[in-house]
Amino acid sequence: MPFKIVASQCTSCSACEPLCPNDAISEKGGSFVIEAAKCTECVGHFDEPQCVAACPVDNTCVVDTSLPRYQAPA
Amino acid sequence: MNAVVGRGKYVEAAVDGGKMKSAAEHKGCRASANTGQASCGSQAGQGDLPIEIWEKVKNHPCYSEEAHHHYARMHVAVAPACNIQCNYCNRKYNCTNESRPGVVSEKLTPEQAVRKVLAVATAIPQMTVLGIAGPGDPLANPAKTFKTFELVAKAAPDIKLCLSTNGLALPDHIDTVARSKVDHVTITINTIDPEIGAKIYPWIFFNHKRYTGIDATRILTDRQLQGLEMLSERGILCKVNSVMIPNINDRHLVEVNKAVKSRGAFLHNIMPLISAPEHGTVFGLNGQRGPTAWELKALQDACEGEIKMMRHCRQCRADAVGLLGEDRSAEFTTDQVMKMDVQYDLDMRKEYQSRVDRERAAKVAAGQKELAECAGEMSAITLLVAVATKGSGLINEHFGHAKEFQVYELSTSGAKFVGYRRVDVYCQGGYGEENRLSAIMGGIHDCHAVFVSKIGGCPKSKLIEAGIEPVDQYAHEFIEKSAIAWFKSYLDKVKRGEIQHVQRGGAAIRQGSGISAA
Ligand code: SF4
Ligand code: SF4
Ligand code: SF4
Numbered sequence: 364m365p366f367k368i369v370a371s372q373c374t375s376c377s378a379c380e381p382l383c384p385n386d387a388i389s390e391k392g393g394s395f396v397i398e399a400a401k402c403t404e405c406v407g408h409f410d411e412p413q414c415v416a417a418c419p420v421d422n423t424c425v426v427d428t429s430l431p432r433y434q435a436p437a
Numbered sequence: 438m439n440a441v442v443g444r445g446k447y448v449e450a451a452v453d454g455g456k457m458k459s460a461a462e463h464k465g466c467r468a469s470a471n472t473g474q475a476s477c478g479s480q481a482g483q484g485d486l487p488i489e490i491w492e493k494v495k496n497h498p499c500y501s502e503e504a505h506h507h508y509a510r511m512h513v514a515v516a517p518a519c520n521i522q523c524n525y526c527n528r529k530y531n532c533t534n535e536s537r538p539g540v541v542s543e544k545l546t547p548e549q550a551v552r553k554v555l556a557v558a559t560a561i562p563q564m565t566v567l568g569i570a571g572p573g574d575p576l577a578n579p580a581k582t583f584k585t586f587e588l589v590a591k592a593a594p595d596i597k598l599c600l601s602t603n604g605l606a607l608p609d610h611i612d613t614v615a616r617s618k619v620d621h622v623t624i625t626i627n628t629i630d631p632e633i634g635a636k637i638y639p640w641i642f643f644n645h646k647r648y649t650g651i652d653a654t655r656i657l658t659d660r661q662l663q664g665l666e667m668l669s670e671r672g673i674l675c676k677v678n679s680v681m682i683p684n685i686n687d688r689h690l691v692e693v694n695k696a697v698k699s700r701g702a703f704l705h706n707i708m709p710l711i712s713a714p715e716h717g718t719v720f721g722l723n724g725q726r727g728p729t730a731w732e733l734k735a736l737q738d739a740c741e742g743e744i745k746m747m748r749h750c751r752q753c754r755a756d757a758v759g760l761l762g763e764d765r766s767a768e769f770t771t772d773q774v775m776k777m778d779v780q781y782d783l784d785m786r787k788e789y790q791s792r793v794d795r796e797r798a799a800k801v802a803a804g805q806k807e808l809a810e811c812a813g814e815m816s817a818i819t820l821l822v823a824v825a826t827k828g829s830g831l832i833n834e835h836f837g838h839a840k841e842f843q844v845y846e847l848s849t850s851g852a853k854f855v856g857y858r859r860v861d862v863y864c865q866g867g868y869g870e871e872n873r874l875s876a877i878m879g880g881i882h883d884c885h886a887v888f889v890s891k892i893g894g895c896p897k898s899k900l901i902e903a904g905i906e907p908v909d910q911y912a913h914e915f916i917e918k919s920a921i922a923w924f925k926s927y928l929d930k931v932k933r934g935e936i937q938h939v940q941r942g943g944a945a946i947r948q949g950s951g952i953s954a955a
Contacts, residue, residue, distance in 0.1 A: 378520070
C-alpha cells in the first residue's frame with residue numbers, strides 16, 4: 364500500500380516533498396499529495412518512509428489502505 | 438578550538454580599544470567597578486564589543502538596542518519546512534488574527550520575496566536588514582533560502598542579510614552561508630543538556646531518520662555547538678537565542694550562556710516562552726507557563742557579565758516588516774507588492790540613513806551631557822522607569838496609545854535599556870477602559886515612573902495612587918537624557934528627605950509576540 368497525505372491536516376510546509384526518493388510528492392491546491400503509482404514506501408532507499416518521518420504533523424502521511432501493498436522488487 | 442581561543446584574545450584587545458574610543462567620545466562614561474566593562478549608560482556605545490563587530494551591528498535593529506529605534510528589518514517567509522519539532526511551536530496554527538514568532542500569513546517564493554524586499558526598501562528607507570527566519574527552518578529549505586539571498590544581494594546590495602536557524606543542518610551548509618554574504622546568523626539553543634532537551638524537543642529529522650528523546654537532542658545539541666564554532670572560525674557573527682521555560686531550562690540557561698560565549702557567540706538573547714493554550718502548542722496545552730518579567734530580567738542580569746545580553750527582542754513574526762515593535766507587514770502582502778511601483782533608489786536610501794545617523798549622534802550627545810552632570814552623584818539606588826515611545830529614541834507616545842513600554846534601569850552610571858513590556862492599548866476610540874488600566878499597571882508594576890508625551894487626568898491619578906509617577910514634562914525629548922534628568926531630581930528629593938525610596942517588584946509579561954495585529 365502506498366502512502367497518502369491527509370489533506371485536511373497538511374500545513375503544506377513542503378518538508379516531505381524534496382525527501383521523496385521517487386518524486387512522488389507534489390503540491391496541489393494548497394496541500395501536498397502523493398502519487399500512488401510512484402510511491403514505493405521508500406523500500407530499498409531508506410529504513411522508514413521519508414514523508415512520514417519528516418512531516419511535522421502526526422498522522423498526516425498515512426498508509427492508503429484502499430490500495431494494494433507495495434511489494435519491493437525481489 | 439584554536440579559533441575560539443584566538444578570538445577570546447582578540448576580544449580582550451579590542452575591548453581596550455573600545456574603551457579608549459568611548460572615553461574619548463563620550464564624556465562622563467565610567468567603567469563600572471564590578472564588571473570592569475565600560476558601562477556607558479547610553480546604549481549607543483558599543484559597550485564591550487570589539488570595534489569591528491560594533492561596526493557591523495550598529496545599524497542592525499536586532500543587535501543594537503539603540504539602533505532599533507532608528508533602523509528597521511524585515512523577514513521574508515520563504516522557508517516553510519522544518520526538521521525538528523519544538524513543544525512551543527504549532528505549525529498547524531496560522532490565522533490572520535494571530536501574531537507570534539514562527540507564524541506567517543503568506544509563504545513566498547524567492548522571486549516574490551525579492552520583489553517584496555525592494556518594495557519595502559523603497560517605502561521604508563531605514564530598512565537595513567533582511568532576515569530569513571522560517572516559519573520553519575531556513576536551512577531545512579536551503580534551496581529557497583539561498584536563492585532568496587542571492588537575488589537580494591544582487592538587487593539591493595546595501596541590505597544586510599541574516600539567517601535564523603535551529604542549527605541542526607548548520608554544519609552542512611556552513612560554506613554556502615559564508616559564500617552568500619550572510620553577515621549574521623542566529624542559532625536558537627535552548628539547552629546543552631540532552632535530558633533537558635528531551636522535554637523541549639519531541640523529535641528531530643536527521644540523516645533520513647526521525648530521532649526521539651535523548652538521542653534526538655544529543656544530535657541537535659552537538660550540531661548546534663559545532664555550527665556555532667564553525668561560524669566563529671569563519672568570522673561570521675553569531676547571536677544565540679534561547680527560550681526561557683520555567684522549571685525546564687531556566688536555571689540551566691546560565692550554563693548555555695557560558696557554553697555559547699566560549700564558542701564565540703557575540704550576543705545572547707533570552708526570550709520568554711509564549712504558551713497561551715489557544716496557540717495549541719504542547720506547552721500551551723499542558724499548562725506550561727512562561728516566565729514573569731521579573732524572572733526574565735533576573736536571568737538576563739545573571740548572564741550579563743559573561744556576554745552582551747539582548748534585551749529588546751520583540752519575538753517577531755516570521756514575516757514581520759518595519760521597526761521592531763511596529764509591524765507593517767499588512768501593507769506588504771503579495772498582492773499589494775505585485776502592484777507597487779518599485780524603484781530601488783540606493784542614493785535616496787543612503788541620504789535618508791545619513792540623516793538618521795545625525796539624529797542619533799545628537800541624541801547620544803544630549804544623553805552624555807546629562808550623564809556627565811549626574812556622574813558626580815553617588816547613590817546605591819537603582820530603579821526602573823517605563824517609557825512610551827514611537828521610536829527615534831524620543832518620548833513621543835501618548836499613554837493611552839502605547840502598545841508597549843520600554844523599560845530603563847536608572848542608576849548613577851546612566852540609563853540602561855532592560856526590556857519592553859507589551860500592554861493593551863488603554864485608549865480605544867477616545868476613552869480609556871478601567872480594567873485595561875489595571876492590566877497596564879500590572880505590566881509596569883516594578884517601575885517607579887512612566888514617561889509619556891501626554892496622559893489623561895484619570896489614568897494619571899490612578900498611577901499616582903499605585904505609586905507610579907506619571908511624567909509628562911519631557912514630552913518629545915530624548916529618552917535617556919530625560920530619564921537621567923528625572924533620576925537626578927529623584928535623588929535630590931530622596932536626599933532632602935521629601936520622598937523615601939522604596940524598592941518595587943513583580944510585573945507580568947503579556948503573552949504574545951511583540952507585534953500585535955491591532
Ligand atoms: S513513502 Fe517514501 S516513496 Fe512514498 S511518498 Fe513517502 S517519501 Fe515518497
Ligand atoms: S510534511 Fe506533512 S504537512 Fe508538510 S507538506 Fe508534507 S504532508 Fe503536508
Ligand atoms: S525576533 Fe527578535 S531578533 Fe528576530 S527580528 Fe524580532 S526582535 Fe529581532
